[in-house]
Structures are given as structure tokens and as C-alpha cells.
Amino acid sequence: MNQLMQTLALVEMSISCAAVIVLLLQKTSSQEFPLLAKLLLMVILANLFFWPLGMGMELPLSAYVRGATGDLSIVTTLLLWTSLLLASKPAPLVFKFALTIIAIAFYPLALGFGMFDPYVWGYGSIPFFIAVLLFAIICGLANWSKGVWIIAIAILAWAVHWHESANLWDYLLDPFLAIWALLAIFGALYRRRKDKARSGYLFRPG
16 A cells, blocks of 8 residues: 555646646746647656666656655645646635644644644644635635636545545645745736836837
């Protein structure tokens, strides 16, 4: 059973690594990749990350990546995969802002900078579980159904111990997700400031 979990974790990490590379290639391209091309690239790259390639490395590339980063949260994984393969509404700014606030409060406290550790809430705390459900409901009210089912799948993955961790936090949040949310907020603020400056220039008297 443990060997199966390790294999599934490597498969998941291999697909995630492939998705990151395809996403970076897409960002640097002036044209949108067809869905079939994305799938083909992900299959090829995922296999390169999953199977040992030799060259002095005893383990697959994904094993070394996983050793450095740990398992990605289910929320991060699903956001990454679906951003490439599904044409859906992007995550609303309020979701990214909420993630940033939660991460800013959570990580210092979890690292010992405070009188209590919110990380322990992830070990079956009913109030915390209810708070997660309310957060999913808020995503639904914000007309972002993708967020609802992503959180639902994360809860189900935690319930069946999909990853080695038994803490719900690890299925919902990770540093990469927090960094993504923070950069997205800064990017949105920069674009808004740039558009405002451009609008002011266009309508300047004379």
C-alpha cells in the first residue's frame, strides 16, 4: 500500500512538473497552444519526469523535485492542471486575496511566532472543517464553481489520506499557492495602476 502511494505521488508530481513547463512555454508564446498539443507535451514531459533516466541518477526527476518541495496541495495541483486543460473562469481576485491573508497569518504562527499553532486545526478540528466548507460556499456565491469542486476534491483527498499527510491544511494550502496568489494580486494592482495612468494620459487636457 505504501509503495502504491509513493508511485501515485510520483505520478502526480510528474504531471505537475510537466504542467509547469507547458505553462511557461505557453506564456512565452505569442499564440495559444491547441489542446491536443498541450496534452501531447504533458504526456511526453511527464514520462521524462517519471521514469529514471540514468545519467548518474538512481531516482526519477520527479522524486528529486518532490524531495525538495514536498507534495503540492490538492488545490494547487488542480488549479495548475485545469488552467492548462480546461477553458474555465479564472480564479477571482477575492479568492487570491483571501489566500494571501490566510497564508500571511498562517505560516508565521505555524512556525512558532505566536501563542498558538493553527496547523493543529487540520487534524480533524470541526470548526476548521466548517470554515473550509463556508469558504467553498463563498466561492460558489462568487460564481466560481471551479473553486467549489476543487475544495471538495481536496477534502475528499484528505478523507482518504491521498497524501502521506493527515493534516487538512496540507491538502488546501502550500507556499507555492500562497506565492501565486500574492504575485497575482501585485500583478492586478500593477495593471490597474498602468491602465489608470494610460487613461489619464489619453484624457489629459491639450
